[in-house]
Amino acid sequence: xxxxxxxxxAALPYYVAFSQLLGLTVVAVTGAxxxxxxxxxxxxxxxxxxxxxxxxxxGMIFLQGDALLVYRVFRREAKRTTKILxxxxxxxxxxxxxxxxxxxxxxxKKKGYADLYSxxxxxxxxxxxxxxxxxxxxxxxxxxxxxxxxxxxxxRPQHIFFGATIFLFSVGTALLxxxxxxxxxLGSKYSTFEPEGVLANVLGLLLVCFGVVVLYILAQADWKRxxxxxxxxxxxxxxxxxxxxxxxxx
Amino acid sequence: xxxxxxxxxAALPYYVAFSQLLGLTVVAVTGAxxxxxxxxxxxxxxxxxxxxxxxxxxGMIFLQGDALLVYRVFRREAKRTTKILxxxxxxxxxxxxxxxxxxxxxxxKKKGYADLYSxxxxxxxxxxxxxxxxxxxxxxxxxxxxxxxxxxxxxRPQHIFFGATIFLFSVGTALLxxxxxxxxxLGSKYSTFEPEGVLANVLGLLLVCFGVVVLYILAQADWKRxxxxxxxxxxxxxxxxxxxxxxxxx
Numbered sequence: 001x002x003x004x005x006x007x008x009x010a011a012l013p014y015y016v017a018f019s020q021l022l023g024l025t026v027v028a029v030t031g032a033x034x035x036x037x038x039x040x041x042x043x044x045x046x047x048x049x050x051x052x053x054x055x056x057x058x059g060m061i062f063l064q065g066d067a068l069l070v071y072r073v074f075r076r077e078a079k080r081t082t083k084i085l086x087x088x089x090x091x092x093x094x095x096x097x098x099x100x101x102x103x104x105x106x107x108x109k110k111k112g113y114a115d116l117y118s119x120x121x122x123x124x125x126x127x128x129x130x131x132x133x134x135x136x137x138x139x140x141x142x143x144x145x146x147x148x149x150x151x152x153x154x155x156r157p158q159h160i161f162f163g164a165t166i167f168l169f170s171v172g173t174a175l176l177x178x179x180x181x182x183x184x185x186l187g188s189k190y191s192t193f194e195p196e197g198v199l200a201n202v203l204g205l206l207l208v209c210f211g212v213v214v215l216y217i218l219a220q221a222d223w224k225r226x227x228x229x230x231x232x233x234x235x236x237x238x239x240x241x242x243x244x245x246x247x248x249x250x
Numbered sequence: 251x252x253x254x255x256x257x258x259x260a261a262l263p264y265y266v267a268f269s270q271l272l273g274l275t276v277v278a279v280t281g282a283x284x285x286x287x288x289x290x291x292x293x294x295x296x297x298x299x300x301x302x303x304x305x306x307x308x309g310m311i312f313l314q315g316d317a318l319l320v321y322r323v324f325r326r327e328a329k330r331t332t333k334i335l336x337x338x339x340x341x342x343x344x345x346x347x348x349x350x351x352x353x354x355x356x357x358x359k360k361k362g363y364a365d366l367y368s369x370x371x372x373x374x375x376x377x378x379x380x381x382x383x384x385x386x387x388x389x390x391x392x393x394x395x396x397x398x399x400x401x402x403x404x405x406r407p408q409h410i411f412f413g414a415t416i417f418l419f420s421v422g423t424a425l426l427x428x429x430x431x432x433x434x435x436l437g438s439k440y441s442t443f444e445p446e447g448v449l450a451n452v453l454g455l456l457l458v459c460f461g462v463v464v465l466y467i468l469a470q471a472d473w474k475r476x477x478x479x480x481x482x483x484x485x486x487x488x489x490x491x492x493x494x495x496x497x498x499x500x
Contacts, residue, residue, distance in 0.1 A: 113441065114441040114442070114443075117440060117441045117442075117443055117447065118429075118440060118441075118447075118451070119425065119428065119429050119432070119450065119451045119454040119455075120429070122451050122454070122455065123425075123454070123455070123458065126455070157470075157471075161465075161466065161469050165462055165465065165466075168418060169458065169462075171422075172421075172422045172425060172458070175369065175373075175422060175425070175426055176425055176426065176429055178369065179368075179369055179370070179426055179429050179430065179433075180429065180433065182369070183429075183430065183433040183434070184433070190367060190368060191363065191364040191367045191368075192364070192367075193364075193367055197367065197368075200369065201368070201369045201372050204369040204372070204373070205369075205372065205373070205376070208373065208419065208422070212415055212419075215411075215415065216411065216415075219411050220407075221407075
């Protein structure tokens with residue numbers, strides 16, 4: 001289905017609203033889990049650990065997911081404004097996640113626990129570094145004024161693919177962390193359907209649902225942000241330049 | 251980049267070869283882990299549990315991933331042959347995964363363990379049911395002769411999206427299972443970098459890499475199977491019918 005640049009695909013707002021409802025539910029259920037079964041959150045006590053899951057879920061799941069949706073939601077604003085919002089949301093996500101990482105490393109240090117031995121931690125460090133690299137490369141291609149139009153066009157599909165992949169990898173890493181937190185505390189009680197275990201399983205499924213809905217919105221070809229008049233003109237200029245042809249309507 | 255129907259994109263064979271190398275490595279490392287640290291595999295003993303991870307990795311990861319790649323690899327064969335191969339690979343994957351599921355339920359029953367309490371098991375049952383439903387719906391739309399061309403065209407993007415999503419969800423579920431198996435057995439020894447823990451973490455990263463490479467191959471728009479002469483003709487007939495226009499070269 002084709003849409004004029006001014007129109008918004010009919011179903012898109014409902015899917016975006018649903019994604020936000022799911023994302024906020026994920027954050028709320030994470031808070032409820034930590035509040036009800038883990039004693040809440042504080043920096044200067046053994047509750048410092050709990051800063052980690054909350055910050056990672058807000059930063060690496062909810063805000064990262066929302067940053068990916070910016071180009072589907074802001075369809076008529078100037079491209080540069082939308083880009084800056086996309087970049088800024090990722091900066092907020094990154095800073096919040098960094099606080100979450102500092103919390104867990106500091107907690108481990110105070111308790112004398114080993115760092116970076118588990119699959120969750122290996123995946124976590126890897127995805128966090130990839131997220132940072134993706135941001136830096138994205139910034140230098142799309143916001144820093146140096147990169148040419150053709151370079152941007154060639155890098156764009158890679159940026160989109162790796163952006164979605166890093167987001168999904170973040171969701172997977174969160175599931176691993178949740179599972180680790182449950183097994184460490186509940187142990188064999190996990191199998192007796194303890195309320196904490198059931199709530200955390202539900203949280204895991206909600207995380208998966210948020211990931212799938214964000215991916216679904218990104219994957220719909222006709223929900224993509226339409227290119228605007230100034231971009232079309234730029235694209236035509238570029239085409240003209242590279243093809244050595246005079247600009248004429250085809 | 252455009253390709254004529256006869257040509258194969260230059261980089262595609264290397265990516266496919268790499269995916270196969272990764273997939274086989276994942277199966278081999280799973281086998282090595284079970285052989286070296288879990289006493290190997292048998293049906294009639296407590297080794298029955300080990301049938302579960304091996305079958306799930308072969309079925310729900312390796313074969314499912316390869317079934318998704320069929321349309322990128324077989325580019326010149328008749329569409330129907332390729333479809334049948336795609337459907338058959340999924341049948342093999344399903345049967346092998348079913349053996350893996352029977353193994354773990356039977357093992358639990360013999361040992362008196364509870365079923366379906368963990369996040370891994372919830373995700374596993376969900377993804378297995380979704381896989382079965384996706385196969386049934388795919389079969390009735392694309393192989394069963396009833397569905398019209400327009401119905402197939404409308405369902406195709408959904409089938410592709412949910413196929414890729416179910417595959418990625420399977421990878422995530424495998425990671426959860428791996429983590430569960432490690433924490434149940436190693437407990438606090440996991441943090442002392444036990445060789446089994448390190449090998450299993452490497453296996454986890456290999457699973458992620460296989461998932462990413464398969465997704466990357468699927469996501470490249472110009473690596474898609476070109477539509478063949480007979481499909482183009484059918485598509486034109488359909489276009490003609492729906493637009494009420496006479497078939498003429500444009």
